[in-house]
Amino acid sequence: xxxxxxxxxxxxxxxxxxxxxxxxxxxxxxxxxxxxxxxxxxxxxxxxxxxxxxxxxxxxxxxxxxxxxxxxxxxxxxxxxxxxxxxxxxxxxxxxxxxxxxxxxxxxxxxxxxxxxxxx
Numbered sequence: 001x002x003x004x005x006x007x008x009x010x011x012x013x014x015x016x017x018x019x020x021x022x023x024x025x026x027x028x029x030x031x032x033x034x035x036x037x038x039x040x041x042x043x044x045x046x047x048x049x050x051x052x053x054x055x056x057x058x059x060x061x062x063x064x065x066x067x068x069x070x071x072x073x074x075x076x077x078x079x080x081x082x083x084x085x086x087x088x089x090x091x092x093x094x095x096x097x098x099x100x101x102x103x104x105x106x107x108x109x110x111x112x113x114x115x116x117x118x119x120x
Contacts, residue, residue: 007090007116009109012038012098021094024086026109031100039098043086045078047099048108063106070108071115090116 008020012031016023016038025031025039028047048070056066073079089095101107 006094007113008094008096009104009107009113010096010098011102012100019094020096022089022092023096023098024089025098026112027099041085041089043082045076045082046074046086046112049073066108067111070111074112074115087116 006021010020012025012027012034022041023039025042025044026046027042028044028050030042048066052061052066052069052073055061056063061069074083086095097109097112099107099109101109104110
């Protein structure tokens, strides 16, 4: 990514701020109680596959396994198309990735942020 361009993450339930820039929801399902006006784009194909997240929440997968599975899912054609759009947004200005998970260190939005940093 270019100099001066930033990607942040936050919970969809946190209040929007001007510094967020373009707000991008990266969840498969629309979060409860959230109005469409709180986001600029919804890239549901950049969310975690439901069977993968269910297995992780049930304790059948480690975080490392979920992370690997999520990154593998980003190689699907649908995800690649949305990644292309997301990269264009990042080149244009600040972007905030949004998800409902309370802990970024155990959320795919943090993995996506890292992937964007590595691969531009």
